[in-house]
Amino acid sequence: MELPLRVFFFAFLCLLVSYSAVVQAQGKNSKTVVTYDGRSLIVNGTRKLLFSGSIHYPRMPPEMWPDIIKKAKMGGLNVIQTYVFWNIHEPIQGQFNFEGNNDLVKFIRLIGQNDMYVTLRVGPFIEAEWNHGGFPYWLREVPNIIFRADNEPFKYYMKKYVKMIIDLMKKENLFAPQGGPIIMAQIENEYNNVQLAYRELGVQYIQWAANMAVGLKTGVPWIMCKQKDAPDPVINTCNGRHCGDTFTGPNSPDKPSLWTENWTAQYRVFGDPPSQRAAEDIAYAVARFFSKNGTLTNYYMYYGGTNYGRSTSSFVTTRYYDEAPLDEYGLTRDPKWGHLKDLHRALRLSKKALLWGTPAVQRVSNDLEIITYERPGSSICTAFLNNNDSKSAATINFRGMNFYLPPKSISILPDCKTVVFNTQTIVAQHSARNFHPSKKAKNLKWEMFQESIPTFNDLPVKNKMPMELYSFTKDTTDYAWYSTR
Numbered sequence: 001m002e003l004p005l006r007v008f009f010f011a012f013l014c015l016l017v018s019y020s021a022v023v024q025a026q027g028k029n030s031k032t033v034v035t036y037d038g039r040s041l042i043v044n045g046t047r048k049l050l051f052s053g054s055i056h057y058p059r060m061p062p063e064m065w066p067d068i069i070k071k072a073k074m075g076g077l078n079v080i081q082t083y084v085f086w087n088i089h090e091p092i093q094g095q096f097n098f099e100g101n102n103d104l105v106k107f108i109r110l111i112g113q114n115d116m117y118v119t120l121r122v123g124p125f126i127e128a129e130w131n132h133g134g135f136p137y138w139l140r141e142v143p144n145i146i147f148r149a150d151n152e153p154f155k156y157y158m159k160k161y162v163k164m165i166i167d168l169m170k171k172e173n174l175f176a177p178q179g180g181p182i183i184m185a186q187i188e189n190e191y192n193n194v195q196l197a198y199r200e201l202g203v204q205y206i207q208w209a210a211n212m213a214v215g216l217k218t219g220v221p222w223i224m225c226k227q228k229d230a231p232d233p234v235i236n237t238c239n240g241r242h243c244g245d246t247f248t249g250p251n252s253p254d255k256p257s258l259w260t261e262n263w264t265a266q267y268r269v270f271g272d273p274p275s276q277r278a279a280e281d282i283a284y285a286v287a288r289f290f291s292k293n294g295t296l297t298n299y300y301m302y303y304g305g306t307n308y309g310r311s312t313s314s315f316v317t318t319r320y321y322d323e324a325p326l327d328e329y330g331l332t333r334d335p336k337w338g339h340l341k342d343l344h345r346a347l348r349l350s351k352k353a354l355l356w357g358t359p360a361v362q363r364v365s366n367d368l369e370i371i372t373y374e375r376p377g378s379s380i381c382t383a384f385l386n387n388n389d390s391k392s393a394a395t396i397n398f399r400g401m402n403f404y405l406p407p408k409s410i411s412i413l414p415d416c417k418t419v420v421f422n423t424q425t426i427v428a429q430h431s432a433r434n435f436h437p438s439k440k441a442k443n444l445k446w447e448m449f450q451e452s453i454p455t456f457n458d459l460p461v462k463n464k465m466p467m468e469l470y471s472f473t474k475d476t477t478d479y480a481w482y483s484t485r
């Protein structure tokens with residue numbers, strides 16, 4: 001009797017010592033375990049409803065980060081999603097830049113200090129209407145490279161870069177199990193869009209990318225968006241405008257339904273009118289997704305910001321997703337911002353039923369549907385009343401009461417009795433934005449200057465064949481004087 005007890009006590013002491021060592025190393029931050037099941041992400045043992053917004057650190061000056069993050073939190077978000085932009089961090093091979101606008105670590109810390117989580121989309125191909133999709137120019141010059149394929153040179157550099165980013169995050173204790181805010185990470189990006197063109201090289205590449213990512217042992221789940229066959233344990237997620245109706249679902253019953261890009265508008269290219277996506281339409285799509293087992297949505301973008309210099313991809317305007325809930329200046333765009341905030345509140349009120357209840361679907365007519373989440377033997381119950389007809393309103397009878405539903409709308413009843421939110425009924429305030437010329441801009445004048453056109457003999461580079469502009473300028477400029485003789 002005595003011996004086992006002593007051993008037990010000793011083991012307990014060891015545990016205590018090692019535990020306090022960990023706590024000391026991490027300061028006041030606490031460890032958080034992140035897993036998932038068929039219903040949601042599970043943070044420290046608890047299922048979660050996650051409301052996420054894309055905000056990209058290099059698309060605004062760092063002075064704006066605190067305000068933007070606070071306004072995202074006030075809007076009811078608990079996650080911020082960002083890409084990691086390889087070509088700003090390693091513009092020249094082996095030379096790294098994590099300063100100023102590029103201070104990824106500071107950005108993530110700041111989100112953590114606001115008690116919010118982070119989804120880190122490492123890519124490394126990120127699209128994002130970003131120059132070269134995030135790839136640094138020098139990668140093109142690697143002999144025999146084939147981007148995003150089962151190709152040794154590409155895999156070598158991709159792994160080296162992804163490992164460098166993950167190691168940096170680990171060193172700074174930024175993953176949730178280390179006490180940091182990162183609860184999810186994404187490898188690759190919308191690869192299904194291009195996969196067929198790669199044939200076998202694509203299939204093998206996705207397997208490799210998943211294994212490589214999982215092998216880095218971040219302690220948080222990995223996701224792949226628009227990748228129907230994301231290999232286990234990587235979660236396949238949906239990008240689109242109406243994932244509640246278009247997503248074919250997780251590719252395994254123990255993975256949750258997550259929506260990584262729900263476009264709040266559309267990015268603009270020069271010459272286009274502003275793209276509008278009504279607050280009512282976004283709210284309908286999100287309510288629909290959550291009524292059909294969804295537990296995470298991400299607004300792409302929640303704040304778009306500014307494309308500085310040559311950082312954007314071809315034709316995309318300097319102003320990025322100005323129509324998002326937070327406009328380019330970081331001002332709330334209402335009623336979009338406020339209406340989504342109200343939606344998040346209604347869904348949060350429904351949390352218990354959504355996360356632990358059992359769903360039931362009742363098709364009332366072609367256009368009317370009732371979805372309930374209920375815990376048998378308790379009063380916990382939430383209902384979504386859906387009118388799918390975009391032309392006429394309807395009245396729906398639910399548990400002895402009549403509910404009026406405007407066209408194309410969903411009402412949320414967190415207690416199965418009271419409508420606290422309808423996607424078409426905007427209670428949030430409206431805002432209008434006016435532009436005034438600033439004092440600084442008052443005396444600005446156009447200036448002209450003349451560049452001397454080099455003669456053939458003065459040209460610094462001469463070639464017998466026409467040269468390709470992009471590799472000739474090595475992506476340092478969009479212009480080159482080109483003379484032929």
Ligand SMILES: *[C@@H]1O[C@H](CO)[C@@H](O)[C@H](O)[C@H]1NC(C)=O
Pocket residue numbers: 030031032033044
């Ligand atoms: C998660 O659980 C651990 C162990 O119970 C605890 O120390 C930690 O504070 C929790 N983390 C959070 C963020 O609540």
Ligand SMILES: *[C@@H]1O[C@H](CO)[C@@H](O)[C@H](O)[C@H]1NC(C)=O
Pocket residue numbers: 038249292293359
């Ligand atoms: C939601 O989950 C339930 C239970 O896991 C399942 O029966 C149902 O088919 C799911 N609904 C959708 C729309 O995926």
Ligand SMILES: *[C@@H]1O[C@H](CO)[C@@H](O)[C@H](O)[C@H]1NC(C)=O
Pocket residue numbers: 366367368369388
């Ligand atoms: C809603 O309408 C769309 C388009 O008319 C249709 O494809 C979809 O099946 C409908 N869904 C429900 C739940 O009525």
Ligand SMILES: CC(=O)N[C@H]1CO[C@H](CO)[C@@H](O)[C@@H]1O
Pocket residue numbers: 239240241242246263266
């Ligand atoms: C998958 C999906 O829904 N893609 C859509 C994204 O948005 C653009 C523009 O709104 C559509 O053209 C795509 O079909």
